Amino acid sequence: MHGHVRAQEGDITGAGEEGIELATDVKPNTYIEPYRVNVTQKHDIDDEEDEAVWQKQKTYTSRYGNFTWPRREQVAVVEGNITIGGLMMVHERSDSIVCGKVMPQGGIQATEAMLFTLDRINSDPTLKIPGVKLGARIKDDCDRDTYGLEQAVDFVRGSINNIGGSKYECDEESPEVIAGVVGASSSVTSIQVANLLKLFRIPQVSFFSTSPVLSDSNRYPYFMRTIPSDKNQADAMIALVKHFNWTYVSVVYEESSYGQWGFEEVKDRLLQNDICLAMSDKLKKDSGVAAEGAYDDVVKRLKQKSNARGVIVFGSDQEVGELMKAIKRAGMTGHFRWIGSDGWGGRTIVFKDGNQPMVEGAVTVQPFAQPIEGFEDYFLNLTPENNQRNPWFIEYWEDYFRCKYKDSLPTPFNAKYNTSCRGDEMQTKQNGYVAEAQLQYVSDATLAFAVALKRMHQDVCGGNPGLCAEMDPVPGQKLKKYLRESKFTGLSGVPFEFLPNGDGVPSYRILNFRRVPRRPEEFEWVTVGEFRDGELKINNSEIRFTLEETMPMSACSKPCKADEAIIYVSKTKCCWSCVKCYTYQYITANGEECKECPYGTRPSEKKDRCLPIPEEYLRYNSGIAITAMAISTIGIIATSYIIIVFIKYKDTPVVKASGRELSFVLLIGILMCYALTFLLVAKPTDIICGSQRIGVGFCFSICYAAVLTKTNRIARIFRSGKRTAKRPKFISPKSQLIICASVVAVQIIIGAIWLVLRPPKSTYHFPTREENQLVCESAIGPQYIIGFMYPIVLIMVCTFYAFLTRRIPEAFNESKHIGFTMYTTCIIWLAFVPIYFSTANNIEIRLATMCFSISLSGTVLLACMFTPKLYIIILHPERNIRQSMMSGKLTSKTNNSNSARMDSGTQSDAEMEMCERLKTSCSISSGLSTKSTCGTQTLSNGTGTTISTQTLNSIGLQFACEFDDMDVQL
Template sequence: MEGMFQPGDILLGVVLPLHLDKEYHPVSFSERPPRINCTTFHLENFQQLQAMMFAVKEINTNPNILPNISLGFQAYDSCDVLQQDLEGTLQVLSGRNGAIPNYRCIENMPLSGVIGASISTHSILLAHILGLYRYPQVSHYSTSPILSNQKMFPSFFRTVPSDAFQSQGLAKLVLHFGWTWVGLLAVDNDYGQQGIQLVKQEIIKAGACVAFTESILTSQPDRNARNIVKVMKESTATAIVVFSPAIDLVHVLAEMLAQNVTEKILVASEAWSTSTLFSDGKFSEILSGTIGLALHSGKIPGFREFLNKVHPSTSLGKYWVKLLWEESFQCKFLGEKNPTATSEDLRRECTGEETLASIENNYNDVSSLRATYNVYTAVHVMAKALEDLTNCNKGRSRLSNQTCPDILNFKPWQLLHYVKKVRVTLSSGRELFFDKNGDPPAVYDIVNWKGTPNGTIKQVNVGSYDTAASFGQVFTLNKSAISWPAGKLQVPLSVCSQSCPLGFRKTSERGKPACCFQCIPCPQGEISNITDSIDCFKCLWDEWPNGHKTRCMQKNIEFLSYEDPLGAGLAATGITSSLVPVVILKLFMKYKTTPIVKANNYSLSCILLSCLPLCFLCSLAFIGYPQQEKCLLRQAAFGLVFALCVSCILAKTVMVVFAFMATKPGSRLRKWTSPIVSYMIIAICFALQCILCISWLLQAPPFPQYDIQTKPGVIIIECNNGSATAFWCMLGYLGFLAAISFSVAFLARRLPDNFNEAKFITFSMLAFLSVWVSFIPASLSAQGKYTEAMEIFAILSSSWALVVCMFFPKCYIIKFKPNMNSKKQLMKKAGSQI
């Protein structure tokens, strides 16, 4: 393996992927696979190696850290290949360029621990091996939650948070933008599969849904990109969470560009959220607007100057430095050209006189150190643990036998004890330590990818996710700093179904996830005042939804009021009509000596005319706000007044019959023609109605009530009659009296005119009965205030029937035909009929 070595009193093993890929060869299993050839030399990863060397130099030159003890290192390039990581680690354990299990060739330089690997799957394998010997392993990039199991991996630590925290952060990020329909894409290893499953759990727990889950197959040269992009294209999900290293994502992005899939928003995991692999802008149309979590950045003072001093002729790892030189200056060292290369592949010769300080690239860019800073921190963690071991006090030793090991001859498990307790203050002022699972405090930056005027792409910090922050500061995001694709100002939507507006509720669609739904209007009387409401809520009994069913409003109150044109018209009619009987009464009193007035029972006529104004005026009790007193008295007043009127008419009818029959010779009915009889009839009939009404008011009195069922959205304030039976009995009694009057009058209609008022009574009772018989079906079909209006109309109509049929003919004779108002005229007419 390609590696480099720097001697020291204590060695540090380092396994880093300076290359990101390898050449793929078909495996036939019939012959030995060829040697792995690494490809895609990555400047940013070489910067990580330089950070390790800078940290070692910083520690060795600082008299306050491990005085009189020098740190050395043994480093290898793993190429992100599992076999390479394993082989490099075994060579570190053996102490030479060759793996000799269970044997260390360099006895005078103890191994403190190993920094690496980058990929979680690789770290899991190495942790199993290093855990056997209890060698501390500190990874700067492995984030799989499995590695937090200290029982399985007792010597594994990391300076990067576990994906358990990252997955929660990515889920929070997705849900923060209201993306409830999300695609998931992950590399097919422990890092990708476990990370994406945690994201899926968090997303589903929060009520969102997963549109699809696809895997990037590292075993295939094209990473299964064609099928992945096909699924993306067919899905309606706009947001796609991607858990993958940058190198494995390249093929997918290239396929998206080929199929013109540019409307998706990628949500990046920390493995590629700040990768410089895409900074050339080739995929800017796809990656603009990408948002994701990134490892918290840090600063290393003096690091840029150290990077720019690297030179192929003087620096360790000359082979790698030459690759850096060729990549940075687009040149080729003499003798290293590919003889099969075309003229287009040929580059100018590298002279070695080029200077790194004169250029700006991903190698010497120290503005936002993330993985590089984690490597630097890992070295200081090992150095601090060694320093704590050196400062061991025998009386207070943390080891079980209270002995202090020799710093130049310690056992791996002894140093492991101090690594678990180490605390390192970082340049930002934060303190790094390991919890019981070997994990540091979880802090992430939230980055957004933006295109630049020169066509490249850069990552900009727009927030943070810090699990150790105070309440309310754990997740912070500056929305105004976020740039979305195609210059969009609003957050792009990623939903299966459009949000249900106010006034609607969601209902699930059979066979589809919960995020796919239909919007249906709220039922009558219910509202929804939030978007995507699951249920509609009923308004209070005195409230009703507005037209859009978004809020409850006070219901309209309905009753027959004086302000209402209908109520005002009926009231005016009732008051005006009440004056007519008064005028007739005065007329009768003025002409009480005339024959026509005498012949029609003056006393009973006066009683009847005195009651008729009350009949008209009792209609006013049905107009206005239904108060307790008004409800209690209005039906009773109506029943009593009309009972008195109809009793008078009945008495008049009976008296007409008695008077005619008493004129016959030898009739015994003469004594029944006395006025006392008529008064007794009135008193008895009226008394029965009084008893009925008093019983009604005592047993089931009417009361005001709110009717909210008859008319939706309206509160009808009305008088409940208390007992419908009593009401109809009262009304039926009036009908009974009227029917008797009508029957008797009808039989007596052909009596001589001088006695005959019967035909007028017949017409009046016929009209009276017709009105109230018509009232019954009309009142049952009417609603609200129209029920009262119907009864008022019946009261006024029946009252007018009595006035018109019984008194208008008499008034007409009195005023306009005075010659007919004489005894001679009456006797003449009577005689002609006899």
Template sequence: MAQRLFHASVGLKLHWQVVMLIAVCTAPSRAMHQPHLKHPIHVCQPGDIHLGGLFPVHFGIESETSGFLSHPLTAECIGFNFRGTRWLMAMMFAVEQINNNWALLPNVTLGYKLSDTCNTICKALEATLAIIIGNFRENHLWGSPTCGGFNTLGVVGATGSSASMAVANLLSLFNVPQVSYASSSRLLSNRQQYQTFLRTVPSDDQQSAALADIVHHFGWTWIGVVSSDDEYGRPGIESFRNHAEANGVCVEFANAISRYDSPEDVQTVANIISNSTTNVIVAFASGTDLEHLMLEIVRRGLANRTWIASDGWSTSSLVARPGSFNILGGTLGLALPEGHIPGFRDYLLRTHPNRWPENHFIKQLWEFTFNCTWRDDKQNGMQIADKEGPTLSTSKENGHEVPGWPFCTGKENLSAVETPFLKYEALRVTYSVYQAVYTIAYALHSTMSQCHHQETCDTPQRPKLRGNFYGNDGISMSFNAMGRPHHLYSIINWQADGENIHFQVVGQYNGRAFPGNRLQLNHSKIVWNGGHSEVPYSHCSSPCPPGTRKGLLKGVPYCCFKCQPCTDGKFSNETDASNCEPCHDDFWPSSNRTTCLPKNIEFLSWKETIGVLLTLSSVLGASLTIFFAFIFLKYRQTPIVKASNRDLCILILFALFCCFLSALLFIGRPSPANCKLRQPAFVISFTVCVSCMLVKTHHVLWAFNERMPGRKHSANKRRRQVFLVIPYTAVQVGICAMWLILSPPFLDPQSSKGTICLICNEGSPIGLVSVLGYLFLLACFCFLMAFRARKLPENFNEAKLITFSMLVFFIVWLSFVPTYISARGKLIAAVEAMAILASAYGVLGCAFVHRCYIILFRSELNTVEEVRCCTAAHTFKRAARANLRQAKVSQKRQLYGSSASEHSTASKPNASDQLYSVSGDGFTTLT
């Protein structure tokens, strides 16, 4: 381009001084004594605009230990990295494609300067300084044809998060955009600190969530964790633990490792893993940091453990060695999605040192692929590494080649050998590099298009890396405001492929999907450690079966627990339940506490033995009552029936009939109406019974103590006695009505173990005490009056029979009170029914059995003459007693000088000693 697009401003001169100071401080001191490094770490291609590239062509560095009194030694790169070289070639291929695309960056040729970071921070900074220095040389254009001083408007890399952080801090000083193809640390999402940093891989926040979801998906709750001791491992494993612990996962051990750990440190971590009880270990680390630990794990033969790999080592050739499959087979890991780069395989197959004679990395690739050396390297020492992974240091001493390594002829064929460089089946990081280059290219294209419409572009124009971009394969690459791409991972499973390890894709994780749909796994494709198809078991404690719950143990993680059976009334229907759920009120847990069953409804059933007995007793009592009533009605004109006041007797029998039937209300399934009727039905009917006996007793006393002899007792007088029962009964009815209105009895289901007992709650205790108290009060009055009349004629001896009836009533109900209080459940109804029946039978037996016996079997006693004889005998007996008593009084008075008139007065018979006879309507005077 003819127009000048970029020049250094005065303010950038200060930055240039800072860069020079950093360069001087970081340059090896030994370089002052050597004119050049042993091997160049850069490869460049001139162009109008240049992109920097940072790639780990070697696995690490090796340096001799030097003290403070000697010059610092230059760090040498060791361990040739075939995959890192393929990544570098992917950038070269992408730049070549872009230059051949007339629609992208027209009239502009992209150049590059690619550097080897040796997988370390210091080499990454050294390479970055070498790239940036060209931006601040005076008097140059974008289209400078040399690599010595060119304009770099973007950097692709680095690989590790720690290296990318250091590079990002340096590039941000000069506002140079950086797009990493493998750095995933969540710390790089800080836009305030890393303003010019973007990446084509998801953040570790998503990776941590994905790993936690995998652990949770398989139900593992007891795991160990290992992480790199750097900016990749520490934040990543911290985020993972937060996600995992939120899912109820416990961590047995957590250890940090580093590639710089001593053998003793590696042994310590290996011992912890060997002594652990977990079967699942999550490793959030890079392959270089994990290499030495895995070699020790394989050496010890620590099998039967499932490893969960982060993307830092899930496809690493340093760990996935053929000899380690027996120990590490079945590993599940996260990896970047596979990508397809059209034409890239052919591009790799055309790789040859003659094609790029200045590209020292391709020469090294050739040497370590074919185990040969180039003749033109005699004058230089060489660090040779075993292509299979571990570094094997060898050197060319005094210009002589190492025995066994022939000279390279250049006729070797890459397609004829098996090398990781050509492993094209799953391009993951390689495709990410490809996307990163196209991302910067499209951003430059957009920026230069805007600049083209301006008159001049004398100010620096950096590419704006935001929005959506489309690669040569038509796949969209988008960045949000935080510089993050889409959150998508492939889930791979380490499976055997002959002597090698094959990374089989068994699912994917989409962080943008709804929770619950993010993890997709094909379980049929997974092969676990040892070739098993069953999911490994990893729990601190055995799962608690349904019917139990997890009981936490003091001083241990909550994943370690003791299974405790659910308590009464609770159940659990799932494995490893944290709590037992209570059953509803009408349900009760099954015997194994796994479900709730309807409770057995318990009440005094008609089918139970006690229910049948009470029913028979009630029916028998009612039948006897009807029978006695029939006898009294049939023989109503006989003297004994007349003397008993047949109207009151029929009323008593009717009341007893109701009492017997009221006992049936206490049997069977209670209902709200049943509860309200049972107590009033009994107390009212029995009140009628007691009131009738009270009136009869009072009438007998009145009849034998009447002081107006000769007065006839009409039928109206007899019937009037029936109406005297009404006031006594009305009081009881009133009490019952107030009870039912204010606080009536109600159905009260009472739950207990496995049963619901249907009982009637009496509502207000005052109501129950009031009705029974009134009934007891009437019984007391009746008993007292009957006791006074106990010595009347035997054929009129109502009082004696009533006395016995009331005694039975008192005994029954005094026994009832403590029994009622101590009874529980359906026995309460049984106790009440028995008390009612006993009271009714007591009255029926004492008041009517004797009379019916005389009527039916002793008819000679049921005559007027017999009644008169008994009455006369009773009257004469009373008169004799009265005369004797008067005689004794007279003798006492004579002794004390009493007058004769008083004696004659005292000797007159009392009106009460007159004889009475029974008529059809009552009592008549005999003398």
């Protein structure tokens, strides 16, 4: 065959595998003359294994009696004006011969689906081109790429004219022009055929080829497919792995473009999703059919990674069927759980020959497809008698019913059938018929050509009946354009269109191979979910791996317990060991490390995070707080009562003699001491903490400032009386209040500086890992001692003054009460300080100790300073009077006898106090002796302390020489 041929960039050059001799070094857009295509029976095969296959063909197919095998001349023919080629996987591959047994589902049913669709097209005016019949020439590729390529050469013989402008004569009868090709089934065959057909600009639409490499429109410009790419199938398979929570899987794939590219896609997605690949192995295909030993070796390697119970199998049904037999031989039935590709999912050949228990539980991905309307009835009613156009149907019939059909040609397989077919056999679902689930894609591929041709006819030929010159023959380049733009609703009722790269729209259903409920000896493929738009939807209740097991584990190592962290064995993080975390440790988000929970928190039950320990603080309803508040409440009531009494009897001698102003200051301080308890047991806040810090020092400062002022005045009075007759300064009530306020002001300044330098705040204290105490920061360390330091100094000074005034006349025995008060207070505080420091780990006890110590100090002040006065005021009111001054005169040593009577209305409270204390009598029953009854007098208490009238005059008092016999023991 000679002719002018315009070469295209990317055209095949060099020697073809099946004896196609092509010109080499062809430049784009140049004419080649002559262009020779010699098709011979000689096979230039470089691969040694392929050579062995062809040698076996010669050995086994040269003669079986009076026939050769395979019969390359067998073609299913539908006559028409436009012819479409078909390349079907009618026979399975075989290692001993080129073509094996007939394939019922992917072969015969797929062939009949194409023929059925052609019948519908030619009988439907909406699909048929007016005056034009669509025909077909369908050939068998035997699932072998080299053989399929040889068969495809017949499709290009008549297309030489289709790529050049000139006509030429062929050495043999000129075959008809093929407008396009439907097929092939396997990806490896489709790749070889696509490389051939693109040279002759013949569009190709595959229905089962899913290899991602075929998505490259630049490399395969005339290739399209109705089925989605394995790139999307890999997404669905990984979604299943994640759904089952498998982290460690093996992959077995067939040695073909379909398997290898599928494996690459799966491997990439495993890596992206942090799923470990335990091992990968391939099943022999391109180099021939593997022996049993090869499959046994694959199973042995799977057993070495037995923890990887999940196995992804990317292969075709024939290879997977042999793998299942090897599983049975190895005694591993039921151990592995399979995730399968569309190459074997839903197929019967996989579980033939007793393979069902090995396949049981398999979950496979299959492109979503609906049954072709009317096809099942059509197919079940076919017989060898009414189906003469399919040359392989008798083989199928003999294989289906295991009988020898009358007058059938001999094959390597029907010779073993001793039974003759009766002729009245019928296929039924009960006697073994299983429909191929993906026939929709065969029908859509055929229908795509019909739709594209009709649209082209309308555009090019104006829709006129018959073919115009522009479509005789059909230009492949234009047809490709119309094919890519095809949109239609298929015979299955599912809308179809090609993606921009020529792929089918990705949509998958999920199948599960399981036992039939209530009939455990039978098995079936059941749809359990779908994968669409990248989302997996699956019904877990429908999935059955075995009758007992629902969801197996596939991981290198067993999951660690809730309190264990993962220590990975290698960087791949596939295998790990478990390390137990300690009591107060939690496991980090990645599960790889035990970390200590911060203080105040403890690990959750699952040890996945730290939870706060419920905060503790001295609550109002606790026993200690109730006791402390009860004591304080009693003290507040008692103090309030005394204040009321003193207010009521403020003008009586006893109240006046005690120094009213300082007494009220002291009572207010005592009241604050009792009230402080309620602050100390309150829930800590920043304000509460600041109030506590100021309060502990302030209330004591008020109390002991008043006591200090009292003792200081008494000491100064008697010390001054010994030295001078002048009245001491600053002993008036106003002066005493100023002195007291000045003393308290020091504490206020200390507190203010403390607040500025270290602002108060509430915080959490953790005496132990199980405790989380909400406390004031000052309560944790010795900071409260800062607030107590100044009051302690006041206590020490008061005690010192009390000691100095211990020997004054008994009439001034309030100093003795002060002394007793201060001695007792010192004992309380000497006990409090060590208790305070020893309770650093128990803030509740520390605060309770403070409450009791402060209340006790206030109680001592209240009892010692005010109980004697209250005793006289309430129980002995008759003693709460001032004896009238005697009319006698008090004379001086100079015999100046000036009579002076002191009117009570003109005396100051200080003078009144001294008057009341120094009883205007020369004779005192407590032991004072009178040395003279008139003139200058000296009073003695028997201890060496004398008080002269000069002392009395020094404070502005002149007393009569005669006193009442009134005992004023204050």
